[in-house]
Amino acid sequence: MPLSLPKPIADYFAADTADGVAVAKCFSADAVVIDEKKTYRGRDAIAAWKSEASAKYDYVAEPMTVDAQGERICVTAHLTGNFPGSPVDLRYAFTLSGDAITRLEIIP
Template identity: 55%
Template sequence: MTTDPTLPAPIADYFEADRRGPEAVAACFTPQAVVLDEGRTHQGREAIRAWKQAASSAYRYEVRPLSLTEAAGEQVVLARVTGTFPGSPVDLRYRFRLADGRVAALEITA
C-alpha cells in the first residue's frame, strides 16, 4: 500500500481544512454538496459545517491518507483515523466526487 499519496488539490485541501475547523471544511465544498457519513446525509455548506462541528466536538482525531484510487469519475482515499472514539484506530474510505475545483460529494465508509 502506498503511503502519503499525492492527492488532487480539492481533496488535499479538505484533509488540511479538517485540522483547521468546521468553517474551513465547509469552504472546501460546492454550495449544494452532499456528505454521507454514519448513515446520515448532510447537504449544503451549512449542514456540512454543522456535521463537522458535531464530529469535532465529540471526538479528537487525526486522519492520515494511505492510498488513492480513481474509478468512474470518483477518487477514493483510504485513510487511517486515530483518536478518542470507540474502535480507534480505523481505516476509512473517503469517496470524493469533484466539481469546479471543490468537493461536490463525499461518502465516508468503513
Template identity: 55%
Template sequence: MQTNPSTSLKLLAPIASFFAHETTDPQAVARCFSEGAVVLDEGHEHQGRAAIAAWNAAVVAKYKFTTEPLTAETIGDRTTVTARVAGSFPSSPAQLRLQFTVTGDLITRLEIAP
C-alpha cells in the same frame, strides 16, 4: 487534533484542502464543497455548506481525531482515499474509506464508510 496528509499522495486540490483543514477549521472544510454538496457519514446526510460545516465541527468535538491518508485512487470524477483515523471512538484506530466526487474545483459528494 490534526490531520497528517501523506506527502507522497497526489490528491486533487479540494481533497488536499479538506484533509488540511478537517480537524481545525469547519468553515474552510465547507469551502472545499459546492453549495449543494452532500456528505454521507454515520448513516446521516448533510447537504449544503452550512450543514457540512456544522457536521465537521460536531465530529471533531465528539471524536477528537487525527487522520492519516494512506492511499488514493482516482477513477473519473471519483477519488477514493483510504485513511487511518484515530480518536475517541470504539475500535480506534480504524481505516475508513472516503469516496469524494469532485466537479471542477469543488467536492460535490463525500461518502465515508468503514
C-alpha cells in the same frame, strides 16, 4: 513519499484539522456528505456536521492510498483518536467538480 491528492481533496484533509467552516469551504454550495448513514446537504449542514464531530472526538486522519474509480476518487485514510473503535481505516469516496467537492461518502 506523500500521496498526490487532487487539490480539493488535499484541502479537505488539511481543513479537517481546523474547523467546520474550513471544511465546508472545500465543498460546492449544494454538496452532499454521507457519514454514518446520515446525509448532510449544503455548506451550512456540512460545517455543522464537522463541528459536531470535532466537539465529540479528537482524531487525526492520515491518507494512505488513493484510487480513481470513474468519477469517484477513493482515499483510504487511517484514523486514530478518542472515538469508539480507534484506530480504524475509512474510505472517503469523493466526487469533484472543478476546485470543489460535490459529494463525499465516508465508508467503514
